[in-house]
Every structure is written in C-alpha cells, then in structure tokens.
Amino acid sequence: MIYGSQRLEIKEFSKAEELSGKLAFQQLEDKFMHSVLENDKKVIDSGKLISDAINQGMSSFSPDLMFEQLVKNYTIAKQLFGESLIRLVSGYEPDYIRKNTGIPEFQKELKEKIQQKIGELKEEGFLLKDNSLSEKGIELASLVLYFEELDKIVPKGLIGDKISKKTFVYGEKESSRLYKKGDRYRDIALKKSVKLAIRRGHADFGDKDLQVYEKQGKGQTYIVYALDASGSMKGRKIDACKKAGIALAYKAINEKDKVGLIVFGSEVKEFIEPTLDFTHLLKEITRIKASKETDIVSTLQKAIEMFPSEKITKHLILITDALPTKGDEPEKSTLEEASIARSKGITISLVGINLDEKGKRLAEKIVELGEGRLYVVRNLENVDQIVLEDYYGVF
Numbered sequence: 001m002i003y004g005s006q007r008l009e010i011k012e013f014s015k016a017e018e019l020s021g022k023l024a025f026q027q028l029e030d031k032f033m034h035s036v037l038e039n040d041k042k043v044i045d046s047g048k049l050i051s052d053a054i055n056q057g058m059s060s061f062s063p064d065l066m067f068e069q070l071v072k073n074y075t076i077a078k079q080l081f082g083e084s085l086i087r088l089v090s091g092y093e094p095d096y097i098r099k100n101t102g103i104p105e106f107q108k109e110l111k112e113k114i115q116q117k118i119g120e121l122k123e124e125g126f127l128l129k130d131n132s133l134s135e136k137g138i139e140l141a142s143l144v145l146y147f148e149e150l151d152k153i154v155p156k157g158l159i160g161d162k163i164s165k166k167t168f169v170y171g172e173k174e175s176s177r178l179y180k181k182g183d184r185y186r187d188i189a190l191k192k193s194v195k196l197a198i199r200r201g202h203a204d205f206g207d208k209d210l211q212v213y214e215k216q217g218k219g220q221t222y223i224v225y226a227l228d229a230s231g232s233m234k235g236r237k238i239d240a241c242k243k244a245g246i247a248l249a250y251k252a253i254n255e256k257d258k259v260g261l262i263v264f265g266s267e268v269k270e271f272i273e274p275t276l277d278f279t280h281l282l283k284e285i286t287r288i289k290a291s292k293e294t295d296i297v298s299t300l301q302k303a304i305e306m307f308p309s310e311k312i313t314k315h316l317i318l319i320t321d322a323l324p325t326k327g328d329e330p331e332k333s334t335l336e337e338a339s340i341a342r343s344k345g346i347t348i349s350l351v352g353i354n355l356d357e358k359g360k361r362l363a364e365k366i367v368e369l370g371e372g373r374l375y376v377v378r379n380l381e382n383v384d385q386i387v388l389e390d391y392y393g394v395f
Helices: 032-035 043-054 061-071 075-081 083-090 093-101 104-124 135-153 191-198 234-256 277-286 294-307 330-343 357-370 380-392
Strands: 172-178 211-216 220-226 258-264 269-275 313-320 348-353 374-377
Touching: 032 135, 043 083, 043 135, 043 348, 061 075, 061 083, 061 104, 075 083, 075 093, 083 093, 083 104, 093 258, 104 348, 135 211, 135 234, 135 277, 135 357, 135 380, 172 330, 191 211, 191 294, 220 234, 220 269, 220 294, 234 258, 234 277, 234 380, 258 294, 269 277, 269 294, 294 313, 294 330, 294 348, 313 380, 330 348, 348 357, 348 380, 357 374, 374 380
Parallel strands: 220 258, 220 313, 313 348, 348 374
Antiparallel strands: 172 211, 258 269
C-alpha cells in the first residue's frame, strides 16, 4: 500500500463482520434457502404464489374452483385472485387466458396446469392435504419476500443510519483517537492509522500508530409498526406495506432497536410485543391477510399497552388507506387515544395510502397530537422508502 512517497507493508489484514438478525426457520430446509439465494425460479415462484394468495385473502387453494372462475368470468376471477397469482398458478399470461377461455382444448390444458401446480406445492409440503397453506409454505413465502425487499433497498442505498445523541456501544463512526487496550479490532481506522504512521516517518506501523473510531451513540428505540389489514388493502397495497415492514424490521433490529407489530382491521387481529426476533416478525408479516373495516382506536390502545413504561424512545408507525370506520364517533375516539398515547411518551407517524381529503384532515390531527409525521403515498413503490425515512428521523 502506498501513501504519498512512502510504502507501507501490511503483512496481514482480516475483516470480520458481525451478522445479526439471522433467519431461523423451523420447517423450511436449508436447500430452499440455497435455492432462493441461487435464484432458482421454480422455488422463488412457489414462494411468490403463496405470498400472492395470502395478499388476496386466501388461506387455501381450490384448483377446480379457480379453473371454473377463470373460464366462467375472467373479470371476476381477476378481482378475486389478482393477475400475478393467475400467472404463477397457471403458467400463462393473464391476457392470453382471457382471450382463450372459450376454446375447449385450452380449457383442458389450463385445468391440468392449475392442478399440476397445486400438486407440486403439496408434494414439497407447502400445502397440507386439504390444500391449505402449511407453516413450511409460509416460511418459503417469508424467505422470498425478505430477499425481494433486500434486493430492492440495498442497491438503492435505502439502508441509511439513525443517529441520536445518547451514548451507546453500537454508535456510528465519527472522529478517531489512539487505540487503547480493550478497543474492538473492527473499530480500527485503517486509513487514518496508515496516514499517522507516514506523518511520523514510520516504514510500518505498530500499536502506537493505531487509530480507532470514536462512536456517536444511538439510543435504543422501540418501534411498533401498525398495519391496516382491512379489506380495501387487499392485493398490491398490502404487499407493498408488508415489504416496508420487513425493511423496517431488518434495519431497526440490526441497529439493536426493538420492533413490534400490530395487524388491525375491524379489531386488532394480531400483535407482537417489541422484539429483536427478526424471523418471528418476518413470518407474521408474511401471513397477514386483509379483511373487514378499520378500527384505529383499538390499535392505539394496544400500542399503548405494548410499549414499556420507562423513559425510552417510543414510536408508532400507522399505515392505512382509510381513517377510521368503526365505532359511534370514530374520529373523536381516535384523537382521544392519540392524545393519551402522546402523554405516555409515544410519538405517532402515519403513512396514508391514497387517503381522501377527509382522511387526510384526520391524519393531520393525529400526527399533530402525536408529534410525528404524515406521509401521503401515491406510489406504492415508495412505501418502504417512506417507512425507513420515518425510522431514521426518530430520536
């Protein structure tokens, strides 16, 4: 290595990376992990098919019923299943199916293709004997969602940094100082150490030349991601919001922050207390299905219960496409609960997907009371970026 006019010889340098948030599936064999990593299209498509089925509100497959719907009324079948699911289960492009459903020979071929695909899923254990989704199938869908989202956010640089003023061992690299016994080797500032040795006229550097990064702290934060799973979220909306939740969990847990989950519709359907267990969150996010109306009051009440009482950073991210529809005075009750949450140290941000004007006005009041931020989403491709942006802004 050469700096300026002097040559420094580094005999050995090794880099160790700390891996966190490892996936630990119980039913899915390692071979499927390798298949997804190696971009095995058949395995990946099986995971996507299961994920699409869940996003459309399905918990089991009926190949005969699916075939009948496609042949009888393609428009209704498209609404029920979605184009992506139709493509994956049949092997045909949706438009091709629409144009050929009246041809008997094609009908026979289509039926066989659907039955064959469902049979393959059962053989691999992704479906149970009654064609309902198995836990192994959920895990495959989780794995595919995980890698799809990482493939999107990592190359685009969406995995940023959350900095606060608290002292914390997992802080970000800032200024440097001389190495002292007990410092971590992975904090060594190699380039700064080399430059210091050069300035001192050393041909190589020893302990006295080693520089290590000082750390600017990141105090632990508890985040609760509350996802609206009402009926209007079915399909692409809930898929985009799931991936945003996965991105949030991945980043926050790597930052040693705890993430909780609330799935709400007409009531709180599921919840996970703030945790560092990424795999658990990933699987529960994957299995979310959309149904019924929206009850944000119960969601705020549950969030208040889930956060610890001690003085730490507590933040709730609400993601919804409608505000709210349940209760005698849903708007009034929602604002009352938002005020109670803030009095307990919880800040609230809201990600609104295509909100109407009435919904937007209420959302503005919620985030004003919760001292958070409002994001109005028009493009579903940006939901993960918005959720991560909100996380980075939490102090």
